[in-house]
Amino acid sequence: MKKIGIGLLGLGTVGQGVANIISNPNDRHPLVGELEIVGVAVRNLQKKRDIPLPDSIFTTNAFEIVENPNIQIVVEVMGGIEPAKSLIIQAIRAGKSVVTANKAVIARHGEEIANEAKAAGVYVLIEAAVGGGIPIIEPLKQSLGGNQITKVSGIINGTTNYILSRMDKEGVHYADVLREAQELGYAESDPAADVEGSDAADKIAILSGLAFGGAINRANIPTTGINLLEAIDVNYARKLGYGIKLLAISEKGKNITQAEISQPLSIWVEPTLVPEDNPLAGVNGVNNAILVEGNPIGQVMFFGPGAGSGPTASAVVADILNIAGFQSMSSEISLNLDPLLSAKSWRICHIAEEKEITKKNYIRLITEDTPGVIGQIGTIFGQKKISIESIVQFDASDSEAEIVVITHKIKQGQLEEALLDIKNLPEVKRIAATMGCL
Amino acid sequence: MKKIGIGLLGLGTVGQGVANIISNPNDRHPLVGELEIVGVAVRNLQKKRDIPLPDSIFTTNAFEIVENPNIQIVVEVMGGIEPAKSLIIQAIRAGKSVVTANKAVIARHGEEIANEAKAAGVYVLIEAAVGGGIPIIEPLKQSLGGNQITKVSGIINGTTNYILSRMDKEGVHYADVLREAQELGYAESDPAADVEGSDAADKIAILSGLAFGGAINRANIPTTGINLLEAIDVNYARKLGYGIKLLAISEKGKNITQAEISQPLSIWVEPTLVPEDNPLAGVNGVNNAILVEGNPIGQVMFFGPGAGSGPTASAVVADILNIAGFQSMSSEISLNLDPLLSAKSWRICHIAEEKEITKKNYIRLITEDTPGVIGQIGTIFGQKKISIESIVQFDASDSEAEIVVITHKIKQGQLEEALLDIKNLPEVKRIAATMGCL
Numbered sequence: 001m002k003k004i005g006i007g008l009l010g011l012g013t014v015g016q017g018v019a020n021i022i023s024n025p026n027d028r029h030p031l032v033g034e035l036e037i038v039g040v041a042v043r044n045l046q047k048k049r050d051i052p053l054p055d056s057i058f059t060t061n062a063f064e065i066v067e068n069p070n071i072q073i074v075v076e077v078m079g080g081i082e083p084a085k086s087l088i089i090q091a092i093r094a095g096k097s098v099v100t101a102n103k104a105v106i107a108r109h110g111e112e113i114a115n116e117a118k119a120a121g122v123y124v125l126i127e128a129a130v131g132g133g134i135p136i137i138e139p140l141k142q143s144l145g146g147n148q149i150t151k152v153s154g155i156i157n158g159t160t161n162y163i164l165s166r167m168d169k170e171g172v173h174y175a176d177v178l179r180e181a182q183e184l185g186y187a188e189s190d191p192a193a194d195v196e197g198s199d200a201a202d203k204i205a206i207l208s209g210l211a212f213g214g215a216i217n218r219a220n221i222p223t224t225g226i227n228l229l230e231a232i233d234v235n236y237a238r239k240l241g242y243g244i245k246l247l248a249i250s251e252k253g254k255n256i257t258q259a260e261i262s263q264p265l266s267i268w269v270e271p272t273l274v275p276e277d278n279p280l281a282g283v284n285g286v287n288n289a290i291l292v293e294g295n296p297i298g299q300v301m302f303f304g305p306g307a308g309s310g311p312t313a314s315a316v317v318a319d320i321l322n323i324a325g326f327q328s329m330s331s332e333i334s335l336n337l338d339p340l341l342s343a344k345s346w347r348i349c350h351i352a353e354e355k356e357i358t359k360k361n362y363i364r365l366i367t368e369d370t371p372g373v374i375g376q377i378g379t380i381f382g383q384k385k386i387s388i389e390s391i392v393q394f395d396a397s398d399s400e401a402e403i404v405v406i407t408h409k410i411k412q413g414q415l416e417e418a419l420l421d422i423k424n425l426p427e428v429k430r431i432a433a434t435m436g437c438l
Numbered sequence: 439m440k441k442i443g444i445g446l447l448g449l450g451t452v453g454q455g456v457a458n459i460i461s462n463p464n465d466r467h468p469l470v471g472e473l474e475i476v477g478v479a480v481r482n483l484q485k486k487r488d489i490p491l492p493d494s495i496f497t498t499n500a501f502e503i504v505e506n507p508n509i510q511i512v513v514e515v516m517g518g519i520e521p522a523k524s525l526i527i528q529a530i531r532a533g534k535s536v537v538t539a540n541k542a543v544i545a546r547h548g549e550e551i552a553n554e555a556k557a558a559g560v561y562v563l564i565e566a567a568v569g570g571g572i573p574i575i576e577p578l579k580q581s582l583g584g585n586q587i588t589k590v591s592g593i594i595n596g597t598t599n600y601i602l603s604r605m606d607k608e609g610v611h612y613a614d615v616l617r618e619a620q621e622l623g624y625a626e627s628d629p630a631a632d633v634e635g636s637d638a639a640d641k642i643a644i645l646s647g648l649a650f651g652g653a654i655n656r657a658n659i660p661t662t663g664i665n666l667l668e669a670i671d672v673n674y675a676r677k678l679g680y681g682i683k684l685l686a687i688s689e690k691g692k693n694i695t696q697a698e699i700s701q702p703l704s705i706w707v708e709p710t711l712v713p714e715d716n717p718l719a720g721v722n723g724v725n726n727a728i729l730v731e732g733n734p735i736g737q738v739m740f741f742g743p744g745a746g747s748g749p750t751a752s753a754v755v756a757d758i759l760n761i762a763g764f765q766s767m768s769s770e771i772s773l774n775l776d777p778l779l780s781a782k783s784w785r786i787c788h789i790a791e792e793k794e795i796t797k798k799n800y801i802r803l804i805t806e807d808t809p810g811v812i813g814q815i816g817t818i819f820g821q822k823k824i825s826i827e828s829i830v831q832f833d834a835s836d837s838e839a840e841i842v843v844i845t846h847k848i849k850q851g852q853l854e855e856a857l858l859d860i861k862n863l864p865e866v867k868r869i870a871a872t873m874g875c876l
Contacts, residue, residue, distance in 0.1 A: 027586040029778070030784045135573075135581030135738070138576070138580060139581075142760060143573030144756065145469065146754075146756055147466060147752055148465040148466055213467070213468075296752055297749050297752040298571065298742065298748060300571060300740070300741065301739075302739075303739040303740075305735070309734070310733070310734025310736060313584070314585055316584075317584030325778045326767075326776065328776075328777055329764075329776055335773070338764065338766075339766055
């Protein structure tokens with residue numbers, strides 16, 4: 001049997017992980033042995049690489065890979081928006097299926113790419129784009145298709161989870177942990193995409209599109225990172241029985257009638273208090289975990305390494321194997337696409353306004369240390385019909401008090417109004433922090 | 439488009455769950471709307487069922503279902519070995535793909551059934567046989583195929599996990615919890631298959647076959663249930679920082695050369711001490727969790743409801759959708775089977791002898807309360823080259839002492855020899871318990 005030709009765009013850590021798997025098929029699924037890397041595009045031919053591939057298949061011209069007639073599957077592991085996006089589209093138009101780990105491209109241009117793939121009759125598979133090695137894209141597409149999905153949530157950025165785990169365990173400050181994480185290679189030298197939440201927003205956009213069957217306008221996802229998180233909030237959260245995790249959450253609006261054609265979703269990324277007995281509370285370090293809730297399955301969780309060369313390569317190869325499997329199903333005719341893996345949209349989704357998001361909240365206020373201030377705050381929440389789970393006054397320096405409020409589930413619009421009034425109380429100096437709470 | 443005909447063998451809780459999904463496709467993957475239940479075999483036509491299916495499609499003759507030309511996919515959810523197994527084979531020979539939740543049949547006759555399916559060119563999918571609604575079979579077949587799997591382990595029996603969770607939390611005795619679990623419907627009136635470990639052995643046999651690519655002789659799996667577990671061991675384990683879980687474990691032998699054709703596996707089912715910081719320690723109640731370890735993925739965990747009508751039906755429908763998806767890929771020619779989902783064996787596996795199993799152990803001894811007994815026990819372990827993690831003497835009544843030993847990883851053959859010698863010490867009254875330890 002003729003081997004299936006693979007072309008790699010990029011040979012960084014993930015690309016090398018993929019090459020290592022394909023070059024060493026022993027002890028893996030036999031289909032791995034049917035794959036052959038026949039072209040690799042890199043920026044620098046001279047760079048020394050410890051990889052068992054012949055020099056002759058390397059090129060600096062990525063377009064040679066996407067046009068190579070001996071390549072059936074193009075693997076894009078170069079990252080960045082361009083030229084990655086153009087190469088993906090060119091590969092599709094050349095009739096090749098594409099496997100990519102590029103969450104930024106898929107979150108922003110997924111719909112355009114899906115339309116191109118549909119027109120060309122090829123697959124674009126993206127298991128590696130979310131959750132590193134954790135199988136989550138394929139279960140959403142295939143194993144959970146019988147469910148009415150109601151919510152997808154989780155910890156989907158390993159860098160911030162590493163930082164938060166250390167802040168929680170050691171009581172250290174954000175800036176200090178970030179610096180160490182950068183030294184250890186767990187955080188990029190420009191950490192913005194991770195710590196400001198944009199990477200998590202990319203990923204929850206992708207998961208939402210699959211879970212709810214419609215393209216997501218990623219630009220509309222309210223996103224707060226951990227870059228402004230203070231150690232004192234981690235400390236107070238712990239005293240109240242919570243850990244803090246950067247969660248990405250996507251859930252179906254309530255009271256949706258069947259006539260509703262456009263599915264409204266609440267999607268947001270935010271540091272969130274997680275009760276100690278929640279399955280997400282035990283997810284530490286660079287691990288990721290994704291919870292999927294639906295009817296009738298209830299709740300399932302997928303847990304594992306959210307990044308890294310090996311795990312991400314495992315996900316890339318899973319996608320390659322799926323496409324290779326389809327190719328071996330018929331050698332003579334071109335098949336229709338599998339309706340599960342091709343993951344076409346089947347309805348319109350739109351993101352609800354931020355003020356419609358309904359959740360519990362953690363609020364920390366700096367106030368004067370005078371009697372009656374808790375009563376005044378409580379009264380304002382009451383006027384806005386916000387039910388409160390707890391108000392706790394923590395010790396503070398000098399004449400200041402720190403008051404932490406945890407609300408029940410309320411609309412964010414309600415909270416905004418209440419916080420405006422609270423800010424105007426003469427005893428309230430400032431609203432020091434607001435976060436979500438499970 | 440003509441709908442895809444589904445035939446149900448059995449309409450118990452899982453069958454009804456499946457019927458509910460298919461009858462209510464709204465808000466699920468659109469492919470659910472292409473399915474139609476056209477035949478249902480039940481034992482009693484008169485039984486009142488709250489299910490939206492017309493009377494005309496019911497029959498008491500299951501063979502009518504497997505021979506019905508309007509049925510493309512037969513769903514076996516009747517349970518038990520016979521007639522389930524014969525019906526599955528007859529359906530296959532009639533050219534129909536089969537979806538089954540029947541772990542007992544697959545664990546015992548999986549190889550025969552797989553050979554029949556291969557000959558007939560149909561699928562037999564079994565997502566619901568292990569882990570209820572948790573996607574685990576499909577990830578093992580598809581998403582993890584690029585890995586060299588080294589270990590599959592987990593909590594795969596919900597009934598015993600419910601019992602153990604309550605024993606641990608409330609300090610109550612096994613027999614009392616079992617009685618309550620039976621009253622609540624969490625345990626069968628004949629609980630043997632669950633509490634003696636046979637159900638977990640069925641499931642780890644299935645998972646091992648998929649993870650390691652070869653048929654497993656299920657009869658050779660050493661199996662210990664929780665039916666002899668004493669509350670005092672739960673108590674001591676907790677004091678030492680462990681919970682007790684009924685684990686099923688399957689791991690590759692060490693030092694396997696590439697020339698080895700027959701893959702030796704250590705597989706066993708046993709109550710096992712799990713350290714409090716292990717991801718499995720937080721899996722409580724009727725939940726299941728399966729850990730898969732491999733190269734290069736590292737470790738991933740799948741967590742969720744291990745049983746129940748809804749979750750199991752979700753898994754059954756996932757399999758139906760996969761087959762339906764393939765059928766929609768080509769209406770004109772019959773395709774080869776997808777090499778991932780058809781899950782053919784690709785090597786020989788054999789189960790290593792019990793004495794070759796290498797693991798940590800928990801041993802509880804009843805001894806006389808005399809000085810020097812810990813020294814004598816330690817000496818014997820030393821003579822057998824067994825390295826010990828801890829020996830702790832717990833208080834006991836009268837002149838008796840209870841001594842708990844936790845070993846490092848050793849071969850079970852070594853342990854047996856040591857325990858023979860220890861039993862012969864005049865100060866040792868009996869070996870009260872032995873368990874595994876992570």
